[in-house]
Amino acid sequence: MMKLNTVIMTAITVACLGMSTAFADVYMTGKEVAALVVGNTIEGQYRECTIGRKDFSEFFDEDGTVRGRERxxxxxxxxxxxxxxxxxxxxxxCVYLGSDRTSGCFDYQVDEDGTLRRFNEEGAMDLMFKIYDGNPNNL
Incomplete structure (x- = not known):
């Protein structure tokens, strides 16, 4: 957990340094997101549980692969x-999951609690992730 806390604090610090006085949304760079999730597991939480939405966990391997589970x-x-x-x-x-799963490149922010938030093309937050050290689900 210490490694993850250090990465989260670094990401928050970098995001804060980039804030403008106009209070515009500041998103993490792709490299910052990768530093936070690669080698770790995320657990997805949709704002609304509508048809087609599934609970999921994904492990992001250093080799560029994603291994997930859903229900x-x-x-x-x-x-x-x-x-x-x-x-x-x-x-x-960017995440490419194939089939009918949402794939593509997104904007992200992380809050002080370590919750990673994904934003769609319109700038609306559509998904939150909890981040867990390593691969606790053996994905």
Missing amino acids: ECRMTGNWTTYGGSWKVEDGKF
């Missing part, structure tokens, strides 16, 4: 697994 939103039961890839592209952190 129906806020349900108990078996998890299904999936895979994909990640990379930093044009200054953003």
